[in-house]
Each structure stands twice: as structure tokens, then as C-alpha cells.
Amino acid sequence: MDQIARKFNISYDNCLQYAGDMRNLFVADVADFTAFDAGLDTAFSDDWLDDIEAAEAILSDESLVDVQTGLTQTVETAMRKCRECFQEVKYFALKAFPAKADAPKLHELGFDNYDNVRASQTLTLQFMRDLFITATKYAAQLDAVNFDAAKLANINSLANALDSANQIQNNFIKSRPVATSERITAYNKIWDSVTLVARAAKIIYRNNPVKYNQYLLPATHESDAALSLKGKVINTATSEPVENAAISVLGLDITVSTDSNGRYGIGLIEEGSYDLTSYAAGFETVNITNVPVNEGISTVQNFNLTET
Numbered sequence: 001m002d003q004i005a006r007k008f009n010i011s012y013d014n015c016l017q018y019a020g021d022m023r024n025l026f027v028a029d030v031a032d033f034t035a036f037d038a039g040l041d042t043a044f045s046d047d048w049l050d051d052i053e054a055a056e057a058i059l060s061d062e063s064l065v066d067v068q069t070g071l072t073q074t075v076e077t078a079m080r081k082c083r084e085c086f087q088e089v090k091y092f093a094l095k096a097f098p099a100k101a102d103a104p105k106l107h108e109l110g111f112d113n114y115d116n117v118r119a120s121q122t123l124t125l126q127f128m129r130d131l132f133i134t135a136t137k138y139a140a141q142l143d144a145v146n147f148d149a150a151k152l153a154n155i156n157s158l159a160n161a162l163d164s165a166n167q168i169q170n171n172f173i174k175s176r177p178v179a180t181s182e183r184i185t186a187y188n189k190i191w192d193s194v195t196l197v198a199r200a201a202k203i204i205y206r207n208n209p210v211k212y213n214q215y216l217l218p219a220t221h222e223s224d225a226a227l228s229l230k231g232k233v234i235n236t237a238t239s240e241p242v243e244n245a246a247i248s249v250l251g252l253d254i255t256v257s258t259d260s261n262g263r264y265g266i267g268l269i270e271e272g273s274y275d276l277t278s279y280a281a282g283f284e285t286v287n288i289t290n291v292p293v294n295e296g297i298s299t300v301q302n303f304n305l306t307e308t
Helices: 012-036 042-056 061-096 100-108 121-137 139-143 149-204 209-214
Strands: 229-235 246-249 254-257 263-266 272-279 286-293 303-305
Touching (some): 012 149, 042 149, 061 121, 061 139, 139 149, 286 303
Antiparallel strands (some): 272 286
16 A cells, blocks of 8 residues: 655644644634635634544554554463463373373474474464364373363463464554554645645735744745744754744744744744744753844754753
């Protein structure tokens, strides 16, 4: 199955956060949008919310990995119980067939190939099926040394448990690509609404810097033409990007946040010199003064934040 391409280059969580935040803004400003485009109305807003909630309900990749890890542990537990069962069979079989002439019977019970199959889920399952058939064949001899019917039935029960665990694990692994594609499709849908509203807002609020910046896309996706200032916020200790760091232009009542790549963008600022501040939870605030902004050029101003 061909993998569906993501339309966004930020994290899933960040995509969901931007969609939710932008929709909340849209609800308050819906009259402005509907006046510009009749299709951007309350019905659009309601559909957008439905899409966001549908995306939220889809398991994350981390959760899928956790589920798969749990299924793998279940298989490993079933494998361990099968190995323990064979050791029990081995004990009683040696009591039942102690003579050298009985060696072929022990081989029938898997003594000669157990070490070759014990690490494989598939081979262990077949081994346990064969073990049950052979142990049933020699049920009378085994029962005579206290390997009773309950112990015999346990071989089959453990084989069935391993078979079930294998099937569940394999079916889940096969379904992973489908789940991933469904998740990408759901998030692409809410991203389509984000980009549509962002495009409209650039026209509607072309003379309102505060509103204009509220509706900008994550900086990773914004074009230089839409931005007067842009940059990246980095953790000085790790050199990793800082997500959700705030960048404010002092005196303009404009504050934006970094996306999951640590990037920020600010648009519609008149030419001049500005003081900027950046802060994030767990970091010291950084102030930078006299940052030049020139018309038609995106000024790059990065921030390095130090953990408190």
C-alpha cells in the first residue's frame, strides 16, 4: 500500500495544537471571514471541530508502539510458559522411558530438536502441537509416572495460547501501515482547514498586524513574503529546538510561539528598529534590542535560551 504523504512538516501534536488554537480564533472572528468568503461560516467551523476531534481520537505512533510492545510481551510470556512446559514433560518422559532402547520415544517427544526451535515463535508453536500429539500417544506410560491428563491437556492449552498471541501480534503489525495512513489522512484534513483560513486571514487582516500574526501558519510553513521577522529558538544546553517558546515585539502587542521545529515568524511590521524578548517555561528570558526590520526583507533573529 502506498504511503500517504503528510502535508505538514511539524509534529502531529503541534499540528493539532495549531488547528485548535486557530479554530478558536476563527470562532471569535467568524463574521469577518464570512463577509470575505461565505463558505467560511459557522458550518465550516463546526466541520473543522469535528475533524479536529476525529484526529484527536486516533492513537498516536507512540501509543501504537506501546500496544505493539505489550503484544510482544504477551507472546514472550506464552513462549516462556511453553519452554517451562517442555521441561516438565522432559522430566516425566525421562522417568517413563529410562532405558537406552527408549531413545527414539524421547526423540519423538522433541528431545533432539528442542534447542533448535525454542527461540522461534512459529517453530515453538509447531513443536508444542507435535508434543501434544506424541504425549497423547504415550499418555498411558506418562500417566504411570504421574504426568496425568491435566498436565497433558496443559500442553495443548499453552499451544493455543501461543497461537492466539502470535495471531493478535501479527494482525496488529499488518494493520500498522493502515493506521498510520488513516492518521495522516485525518491530520491532513484539519491542516487543509488551517491553511485555508490562514490564506484568507492574510487578506482580511492585511491592515491589522495583531490579527495578521494570530493567523500565521507555523513558521516552518510560512513564506518569507509573509514575514518581517523570523528565526529559531534553541536550547543552549542541548542544541535542540525549543517548542512553544514565546517571542514578543515590545511595544506592538504582538506575541507568537515557536512550532515543533523551534521556528517562529512575525509579519506585517513596519520598517524600523525593534526590541524583542523570548521566553519559555524552564528557561531564562532573553532580550535583544535594536533588531532592524526592512521592508521587503525577512530579518533573521535567532534566540539561544538557557535552562533555569
